[in-house]
Amino acid sequence: MIISILLILGVGVISVWDGFRSGFSFLQFFLRFVLIFTIYKAYDMVFFDWFLLCRFRFFQYYYPEVAPVYDGRKYGYNLKSQLLKLLVIFPAASALAAWICTLF
Numbered sequence: 001m002i003i004s005i006l007l008i009l010g011v012g013v014i015s016v017w018d019g020f021r022s023g024f025s026f027l028q029f030f031l032r033f034v035l036i037f038t039i040y041k042a043y044d045m046v047f048f049d050w051f052l053l054c055r056f057r058f059f060q061y062y063y064p065e066v067a068p069v070y071d072g073r074k075y076g077y078n079l080k081s082q083l084l085k086l087l088v089i090f091p092a093a094s095a096l097a098a099w100i101c102t103l104f
């Protein structure tokens with residue numbers, strides 16, 4: 001978990017630093033952040049939700065006490081919240097981050 005958080009922060013730092021170095025505009029920063037968030041969410045939905053949770057049953061194997069919670073869940077059980085993040089929250093966060101980056 002710690003390595004994952006450090007990698008996510010590293011991507012953020014490198015993308016902001018490179019944007020400053022290249023003289024990015026608001027639109028360029030915004031598109032970069034939206035692309036990063038979209039790839040992150042697609043990876044999350046395919047690898048964690050579908051592969052580990054639904055197909056491989058990773059969490060149920062290593063933590064049998066969660067099996068009753070995850071039994072019967074099919075891929076897309078949380079599709080509404082995933083799409084809310086992908087279509088609303090992440091673009092808003094990208095716009096805010098791009099705006100902050102253009103202030104400097």
